[in-house]
Amino acid sequence: MLTLLDVKTDVQRRVERVTERMTQDGIATLLLYNSGQHNMLRMDQVFYLTDYRPLGPTVLLVARDGTRVLVTSPRWDIERAQGNAHECRVVGVDADGLAASVARLARELPQPLGLAGRGVMPLGFADELFAELGSDLIDGETLVPSVGTTRTPVELERIERAALIADVGFQRLREVAQVGMREYELAAEVEAAMQSEGSEDNFGLIGAGAHNVAIRAPTDRRLERGDVIVGEITPCYRGYLAQLCRTFVLGKPTDLQRQKFDLLIAAEQRGFEAAMPGRPSSDIARAINEVIANAGYAEYCRQPYMRTRGHGLGLGGVVPYDVTEDTSPVIQEQMSFVIHPNQYIPETGYLMVGDTVVIESDGPRRLTQTPIELFWREA
């Protein structure tokens, strides 16, 4: 178990890597905006450099000498911010005073300024900020993600914990799913089981039906005998997400369902084999698609049926982004992401299998521990 000192040291090293890049990019102070709206597929750069997950709009100012000023809203959350964001000067403000406070503080720090967060910065806030600081700030959008492609020991420990929590969530699904239960009631049980184990968020989707077209949010539909329940379970432990995708049949699976699920298992295995350090992430997608295409489902490996064969997981980092045949970040040791050959099959509907892995020198190590099989229980 890592200590608070480990966490502080880890965050400090991240800051050092960022400030080195700032020097290379000619940025004296980097302004990082966070809207308070969190996203699984977007790196939370403020969190990465503070270990603080804000409630409301927040800006982190990082100077080239490592000085950090965290300006967060709502102001009553300042104590939590101070407790997490060690070595930071923390200023609590109301959201409507954020732009003016940030501008005042930014002017006190070395110039020129860089900016990250335009992609999530609301128009109203931007107008206020740019009126104070000008809009020609240096583009610093990719600076932090570029130094956060691989996971540190602290990050990895949290991801491993999140992966185990995902296993708990799916175990709960297997235990409680029953005919007559509403989908949202099932999701509530999974959620509570994971929260009890430390999950603080969850990119959770659970859908059911005789023939699913895709994964979706739970509805008020009641589970029926023979339903195929698909789950994308993504708990968050101390800011780090891990994802588990599995399929559960409420009743004895048909031979056809077993056969098609075996196809997905084979595809995932091929994906694992391709997830080697030094290879492009597109190799994973190609390996998975090849298995599925060879079974006669090539057209279902493309839009609108399929989008990606995996992805990085925020909040701490998102490289290698989407795992598709068209994108090719090079896989590196200590990268962590999900590989999921989830697939729409015309005969059975949508089936899901996927696991979070960390890349090691000899390939991926699976962090989610749930067996890779088609689960079922008599209805």
Next chain:
Amino acid sequence: MQTLHPVIKRGGLYWDQELLPRSVFEHRLQAVQAEIASSGDDAWVLYGDAMRYGDMAYVSHFLPRTRSAVALVPRDGPPTLLASVGARDIPASKELTWFDDVRPFTRLPDAFVKLLVERGFGRARIGTAGTRASLPVAEWTAIRHDLPNVEWHDRDDALRRLRATKEDAAVAAVRRAAAAVQLGLESAAAALRAGESVRRVAALVDREVRRQGAEDVRLLVASGEQAGHALRPPDDRVLVEGDPFLLFVGAEVQRYWAEGARTYVLGSATDELRVCANRAYDAARAMATAARPGAPVASLADAARERLGDRDLTASAESYGLGHGIGLDAHESPTIAAGAQGSVAARTILALHVVLHDGPLGAAAGQTVSVHERETRPLIDLVPLVECRAST
């Protein structure tokens, strides 16, 4: 109350057409189109994201569970919804709205510009709502660049006026959300035990609220010595006998929000805690009593301030805010504060809360109320203090 926004709205996501029938939205569309005509605009663009979707959902009932959506409402004719989903998600998305025309987008500027040109608004006068609060500047810059012949006008205020008055169906939807919150608050009393972690208690409360069909659930807590400092998301602190426990619960059901807050104690309350909790309760109750149609908004805050008396307590409570309108967004106008302008309108729904910290102690009292022409109806019970059994 500001709470931790999740990576996705992961509760029950569906359209209860008995609660909110299509006719509700048809009437709203007519009202919006009348406003568009009176403002001289050709169309309005209503933007929303998972955090603030009210403007867009007011006419569409669509909910972006993550990312964003845009409703294009022409002065005449049918509306269109652009949703940040994949093409395969369109069938499920169409289950959430009465709009016939629902289109996916990956990059908003591309889809938005294409839509406006297709609908004949490449050279037009367009009103916007929700854009200043939520639309990312990078997307707005690209849209403006690609539509140089569009004249843009901010219509936030006009839409806010329409949304402020809640129809019977909207009140019923908030009532549903409030019932879920009330169940959550009541379930906490049974879950609180010495030796139990705050996180586990919160998990049980969260489960109870989600079981009622909530799309989203928000909890803030403060326990033990934290009660003297601040609310926060649930943590791993283990409860001990005598602990005060402050709990705020917000829930979204069928796009509508309700909020409530209570103070609990594990075991018997000390006199000091009882006084503290009563102060929060009295101040919250005074606001509810003052919430009548035509009452100045500031008078609600004044009523709370008078009960709180002490300057530090007042400052503590005001740092959280004393309340606000609530409905499709968790925070709507009016904002209840000293010196606030305007008056309380009939058919407004208000979230009223007093959270205060006093030395090592703290208290929270809050409820959602529906202001009608002749009476103000509490949708969640206001309770001074809940004493729980300390151990099983």
